[in-house]
Amino acid sequence: MQTGPENRRYLHARIEAGFLHDFQELIRTKTVPQQWKAMNDEIPDAPPSHSIQNLRIAAGLAEGRHEGMVFQDSDVAKWLEAAGYLLAEKRPDDAQLRAWVNESIDILERAQQPDGYLDSYFIVKDPPGKWKNLREAHELYCAGHLIEAAVALHRGTGDTRILKVATRLADHLDSKFGREKGKIRGYCGHEEVELALVKLARLTGEARYLDLALYFIEERGTDPKFFELEAKAPGFAPIWGAGQPLEYFQAHIPVRQQREAVGHAVRAMYLYIAMADIASEKGDEDLAKACDRLWESATARKMYVTGGIGASATLESFASDFDLPNDTAYAETCASIGLFLFSSRMTRLNESTKYVDVMERILYNGLLSGIGLDGESYFYVNPLEVEPRRCDGNPSLQHVKYRRQKWYGCACCPPNIARTVASLGEHLYHLSGDCLFVDLYHEGVLEFELGGHKICMRQVTRYPWDGRVTLAFPEQTEMQFTIALRVPKWCSAFTVKINGRTEGAAKGADGYCRVTRLWSGGDRLELEMEMRPQRIYADRRIEADREKVALRRGPIVYCLEEVDNGPDLSSMRLPIDAQLDWRWEEDLLGGIGTICTKGSLERADIGADRDVRNGDPYPERIPPTETIMNELKFIPYYAWANRGPGEMRVWVRE
């Protein structure tokens, strides 16, 4: 287990080229500027955000009413957090972003109340309602995002003003919440502040913040149930008033007793992240075990092949084990991001590549599917199967969109994608003892400290399109340590070479292949993972995928789109022996690998069909069909819906 001090060791990765770099640059050059516009209500034909304006009103810089969701402030905070990661790289063209950030910090400083309180909804719209409806009001959630932003900005830019805002806010929370007399013995309806307080504690070394996070975690779900008491207290005013069950908030039983990932999927993930952080900080084995059980529940029984979680649109919630329909899927982008971040924590808590396999599954599939290749359009919901005709005609599918949207009334996902992609450098490697774990492959450099020495390393790869990875050390290196290379689960054959010579390297029980050596300047460690198109199948308890197959190459899951394959994808069949040909298409969708194969289309024989049915949709003979062989082209799932509306499907009949 990686405990407190391990979390504070120096490690800085920089993505310099390739797939992840392209996405980070997209975020930096397109998404972040577009989101600033969105938050300032400057995007035509998109729902207004009101989020900057709300804060300006709270700051006394503008007049008007609070508009939008109760948690609208958090969009600004997530955007600022993204800016913090981006500004850390100190690029020459940072001035505009820095100016927007400073403008935001000005507003936040002014909006903060003398006692440290900061939430535009209650400052502007309902001052007496402060802290009276923790179940719905998201005040602690918004505080958490602001704290996360402050930590990222301070680390990225050295800014102390935003850190001051965050510590004043955290001190205010510390004065308001806890078991002591006069404090509110409650916790937030949407977890987030807990993990943020851990971050702030790590940055500032202030133990009170960690204790407050621990209090929130431990108090959750205890008897008597806080949300039930709160709803009966004087001054309680419902905001939405829907009677979600306590499971929705993961507040049904104490967190250490929770064994199943339930309720609102994003809430669940943010809770589990904080649990893992605290388990790590405190060396708390019991809490770590609870985390592992919950991780297993979420990933082995409730996760789509794309890394999507939270199958139910109603309550944006987990469904029961193996209930993973493809067409009605919710699979919110934020929930996948939450699972990515939770898995990243778990990797550091219990060394095992299984966590990184999930991170990778999410990153290259269900996370990036949430943003268009233009960097300015989004999916909140990530289905695995779409028929526009059905979506248009069925109100129960109204959550499933087949056109990416510019913004949302509830815009949690877009800035969440921005901050997560911007922060990828934090999730590529980790250190434990004298071992460097290489988790996610990328083109770029790493600096880290080991035994008091600063070490630099360069990684060269075309991953995820190519399975070859080279790690190289500059001239001055001279240090003995272990490099643990992750061998992904999808990879069944790999070789390791040192300076061109093949080593008899084996994968450990934890999935890492360890190489210990006195690394010297000019050393080259090469990992070559066989990467070929693969058929994958679902656990047979997932009924929606039965008798179907999906295609994968490396970490990337593929899908069929109507634009390449024509309509009626549900009638296409991939023969069990069809050859799968992967090829690079430089001019398609910004450069992608596609998988081409031969399939068949079962089409209703309309003439014969009419004859059999004679007006009865339920005839006594199997309606006749004709089978037509055709070419099938699969594209990466993350790249779907970038060429106009049409059908899409991941799981295909075999």
Added chain:
Amino acid sequence: MQTGPENRRYLHARIEAGFLHDFQELIRTKTVPQQWKAMNDEIPDAPPSHSIQNLRIAAGLAEGRHEGMVFQDSDVAKWLEAAGYLLAEKRPDDAQLRAWVNESIDILERAQQPDGYLDSYFIVKDPPGKWKNLREAHELYCAGHLIEAAVALHRGTGDTRILKVATRLADHLDSKFGREKGKIRGYCGHEEVELALVKLARLTGEARYLDLALYFIEERGTDPKFFELEAKAPGFAPIWGAGQPLEYFQAHIPVRQQREAVGHAVRAMYLYIAMADIASEKGDEDLAKACDRLWESATARKMYVTGGIGASATLESFASDFDLPNDTAYAETCASIGLFLFSSRMTRLNESTKYVDVMERILYNGLLSGIGLDGESYFYVNPLEVEPRRCDGNPSLQHVKYRRQKWYGCACCPPNIARTVASLGEHLYHLSGDCLFVDLYHEGVLEFELGGHKICMRQVTRYPWDGRVTLAFPEQTEMQFTIALRVPKWCSAFTVKINGRTEGAAKGADGYCRVTRLWSGGDRLELEMEMRPQRIYADRRIEADREKVALRRGPIVYCLEEVDNGPDLSSMRLPIDAQLDWRWEEDLLGGIGTICTKGSLERADIGADRDVRNGDPYPERIPPTETIMNELKFIPYYAWANRGPGEMRVWVRE
């Protein structure tokens, strides 16, 4: 086309024994008394109805607030309508029911306002709101149900008090609605009053009521859209405030232009019934054609094999063509009832057995599935596939119940079942010219008038369990006319005998087999329909049913239940050549026919499975399974969920 006068010809059928009689007796002896209790809030552990109490408050007989839905009055009206049909039979033990009816009429008489207005919600809760929110307030809908009740009660018992209430109410509506100056140029958000006014016009001969119905029909969906104007008018107060599209109310375009069954399924059906009634009354071919198009849309492309319609739980609405998922199905009982009643009208408008085939499909499947065999528990939603584990864990399946419920906060379905089953006598036969159409088979007697003569006929059959039907005439008969026997679509072989001698009778293009003869006392007309278990298949555009089969015998659709077959029904497979054995089980579920066959269960080979997966729910090899042969027992779908909770499934893998 059967026009106005045809609708007023004397025809009275009485169900005296057998399947339908048992259900009518269940309704009479269990359901109707239980519903009286429910409406009086006397059922423990069930949501209170408040419906009688609301009316008592409106009548000045009690004090308090209006509680429950805005359309709560309609439950009482539907119950009274059921009572009207039952009391028509003048049974010796009618006294209690008659007393309840009289008590209700007393309350309604007193609750009615001096101007004829009668709606407890607005009388008690919001007098200034009267007629100001037609889109949501259901005032005309409630008025319609009251008028239907009055017509049934007056016809059944001769009561004039309730008829007076209804005509005063209808006169009030006539004074308030229409194109004339000073009147509201609107229509109801939930169709119902239109068809009720036609009934009242037929009973009273008052043309104004028919004209008002015609006005409501013709006005609907015209420009400018009434619901949009209304929402901007002074005094408009939203009740729910959800922004349903105009399609939800079938108010998007004028009704004659409507080609697709869209929106709220019950609303749609009640509209189409009135359209068919008016087409019939007025001999309006154009309107009749619109009805036929809409009937075709609803039944050929949007209907479950059980006769359920309205696939979408969200907005209780139709989905697009062939989008008929079995697990998330809504298929509200009321919607099936609406389609039953609409089809009954269509049978009379355009002679064709196809309409009666749908009536029968609904009656023996998706309608009776809405009531438990105890007569005191109900289903609002009628799925074709249920896994309790999934329902419990998935909030998007919260509408799917696997335990029948005693009552509902929105209790539209229970009294709708009661009135429909009680009124079955009205749907068994129809007359056109000198032809008697025998539509639905039953054990009992028919009296009708032809050429000025009253004719009596007895029908003997064990239908739907047996395909033999005998029609016999008493001594004094001596009349030449045609009998048109419906040959159901499910029946591929039949014989007709007259007085024991086989006739070379053929089915006409309309599906009826006609026998013209001078019928004399003692004549026996026998129809023998071959009835055997059949495999049926779905139109292949219905993706949820692809590669699956359902079983049917006669009009009855069958299903598997966990109690007979064990769990994991989704893994059961019915081999294409498995023999289907039907047998009568006197002691099962009150006496039912079952279909037994051999099937296979594909079970995960757990050991091998774990080996392959190694913690990954998406392995590269098809997870191994073992196949176990077992006995399968199918029971009639309508009888499911009468033996405790468990899985159920209509469509089985073949």
